[in-house]
Amino acid sequence: MEKDQKTDIDGMIMGAHYLHALDKESLASKPLSEMEREDYLDTINSLTSVIEQFKDSYSLLKAAMESSEKRNESSEKRNETLQSQVVRLQEIICTLTDEIRSLREEVSKQSDYTKRHNKMSYGKKSLSSRSKQEEKKKSREEEKMDDDGSDPPSNAGNEPSLDLTKVKSENIDKERGPRGPYTAMEAAKVIHLKTILDVSPEGMRFIGYKTVDEFNRISYIECTRFEVAVYEDEYGIRHDFYRPEDSNDARRPKTNVISGTPCTPEFLADMVVNRWMLHTPNHRENIRMRIDKFTSSENSRSNWLKIGAKLLKPLCEHFKKKLLKMKSILNIDETWCRVRIKYKGDGTKLGKYLKKYVWVLVNKLDGLVYFLYDNDENDSRGCRPIEEFLGDFKGSIQSDGYVVYRHLSRTHPENVHLLCWAHVRAKFKYAEEISKDPDAAWFVEQIGLLYMVEAENIKLHRTVDEIKLRRSRCDVTKILASLHFRAEKMIKNGKHLHYGDLMNKALTYMLNGWGELQNYRMDGHYTIDNMIAERVIRPFTVNRKNSLFYSSEQGVDVAATYLTVIETAKMHGLEVRDYLVRVFREIMNGNKDCSTYAPEAFLA
Template identity: 25%
Template sequence: MNLDAEIAPFKLNEHAEQWLAARCAHWQNETDKIQAELRLAQLKIQALTLELAHHKRLRFGHKSEALTSEQRSLFEETWETDLGEIQAQVTEHLLPSSRTPRQSAGRQALPEHLPRIEHRHEPESCDCAQCGQALVKISEDVSEQLDVEPARFFVHRHIRPQYACRACETMSAAPVPAAIIDGGLASPGLLTWITASKYLDHLPLYRLEAIAERQGVHLARSSLAQWIGQTGAALQPLAERLAELLRERAVLHADETPVAQLDPGKGKTKRAYLWAYRSNDLDTGPPIAVFDYQLSRSGSHAQTFLQGWQGDLVVDDFKGYKALFSKGIAEVGCMAHARRKFFDLYAANQSPLAQQALEMIGELYEIEKRARASPGECEALRRKETIPKLQTYHQWLLETRVTVADNSALARAIDYSLRRWQALSRFAHSANLPIDNNAIENIIRPIAVGRKNWLFIGSERAGRRAAAIQSLFATAKLNGLDPAAWLKDTLEKLPAWPHRRIDELLPLPPPL
């Protein structure tokens, strides 16, 4: 058999061979290019994955007390933003075939009370694109997106027809609706927006002025300031009544936080203080929080605010409260402050003794968690488990103290607890005393965050006004009320409301 004759029909001519060789070279180049891009994408994904893991460790692995609450809040926002960007970049570098559709099953449902605007997306034709037959609806795929509408300004027109009697020539008209600001331009809704933006969202007035200007509404900063002052004056009686109701409680929390006040005579700021007082969550009755603005940290301010009050006061070791405890007020210590001394020591050098103290304090908090879950058994649980644990912990503190050097960090941490032991352990002998002062620190936290925006308070009067409004807003939030909605309703009612029924306007749930 002649082999050349057999394969002759399958041989390509010279031009075809050249074309085929060129195409093979082209596809080889394309393949090499795709492989290079794939390797680059894989390296990029690997780098982003490592960075993502690092950010997740920062976001979810940090110790609860490694940063202050304000720092942690700001850093968490940055971490969340970085995580979102990195995840988007990883998705961008994945090949289409390897991308997995995002699952929305685990996404938090949008609130039911929000209004829904439906957008129906029907196919262009009701006939099948393949065979031409009529389509039949079998189900619906529904997805939701959250939207927001910026502050929308509108005008209320109050029209009061004037009527006259032809017989006696008497004029009649409906009375002018009562308002917080008589004859003023601002409605209760606008006053609410300004007040909530300033004291809840901590936006300076010049930013509110700019927001309104973008919508073609000129609100002079001087007018905004004047409205805030008039609103604060109208709300002052409510804040004072709230303080009266707070002093009727048997157990209170107290703390203070510094704020800067403008000192025009010297062209700089001086330090003032917001003193915070709060009811105890283990007591009956709705929670109440009250702020008291003062120009110093003198303990006389706490004595003035609590004048005539008797009960248990939960505080830290600040000496300004000490004079109160010789006037019939019992001191309750804060175990969280005592724990923080050991936590700082453990975070600094991994001290095994500090770790041991943290573990014993942790056992006390574990008992408290169970006690909170069963309020009726709180006193019995504390008597059965908490008191023995405290006795063991106290003995450990005494024995450990003699083994450590004076003036060392561990000695100072132990001395803090031993010096305040009576106050720290008082909670265990009652069902209505808290283990720590964290409740008041949670109330102060928004003030600390707000300081970064408004920087300073303009005057003592402005500070007292801020304290009154913050007291009402904080109490509303503690009772599950929307502060802005409560304020709008209150400003609408307040002008014509009888003073003897002022309790009905307070941001508290109605009595059962």
């Protein structure tokens, strides 16, 4: 079609020139000469050549325009491709930026957790704010570098030099004040040796007596061995017969030992105290027995302790009934221990060591403690064990923010649930010490003001009503309001405020349990924290360090039974060994009324 257009244009131009020439010829008055005619022809030829040149230029320009249009089209396609690639790269950059941000947050979070783990494993576990300037201790690697001479350059020039001249301590070595009451030394058995005054020194007069003491520890296990005559009757049944050589000797076989064991109440009480109050593991107890010149099987001693725990079960049930009485205030906590359990088909001969949980419940007002281990459905830390134990309990429960306790508060709304302010403070303290979050220090300080009010109540020996009134005053309300306001503000503006994961968890933990955290103001009997349960459960945490694990679930149950009795006796201020001896003797004598040998019975 382009060729046809070119032909039409050329024909039109030629026709126009021809008509123009005819017009000029028709208008000429005189015919053209041969010279003029040649000039006209030359002019026409020159114009024709110019036209041809223009045509060529036009063709070149058109070709150039077509090629430029093609180039433009290809460049537009390239631009579109490049633009799509740019958009794709921008999306990739945004994705990578988000991933980098999340990875940095994860690295920061893991760094905080590592610091927290190192602090709890190797550092100072105390969360008190007393020592602001602590001595910086060197790590093992730094000490090693110091020893081999490869230590880095010291920064001592940046720190003030310490005068290492030794002086007396201002507190310990100061002059002693007036002497207080003297603590007299006493022993279980005293042997008196008196002097004779038959011969007195010459030239001296007698003034009086004084004592010169000499103490010695005699440690051994004493065995009273009865030789019992054995008779057999006509039916082949054997009978024991014992008759003392000394008619005044009232001792008889098996009358002074706990049934099923060769142990006296004193001996079994000693083993219980050593094992669960002094936290002596079995291998160290074996050493002590050798020192006491006593030889026995470790399994035999374990069996004796199991028999003693079985005898104490009714007493623990008596504690449980009193613990769960109407309107009681319970402090609850849980901790873990490793227990060896054999499952069918687990591929082992003895079983595997698994992480299981023990619960503790404390009734401070009645001085009762109860340890619970229930793993019947392999859910020792689930809702079922504690929920079945509490049953239809109606009262108040104080705990940490563990999800099981929140479940109990939802399913039993008639009970008052209190959260522990010590756990809240600990979370902010971790954020301050580990994440170095500047806002955390303010929260720690404000919570400290709440504890100052509690210390004031203790110091002034306020009554229950006075404690409730003091907690209701405006200064406490103002502290709580400022804590809540600042925490909510930080959570809402979290994208604009740069604080770590530990701080975020502390804020969320406090706000999620804000209602339960304020419940301690409702009653003067309530406490601000759950530390009494935290302290009572420590024997299990200490046992994790000493004995590491329990060889069976029965061992955990035995430990829970003995610790229930031990901690309850301690709550009443009784000497644990003496109390256990009296309880075992009452049981040996056939006394089944637990109320007569409960701790409060010995205080009456």
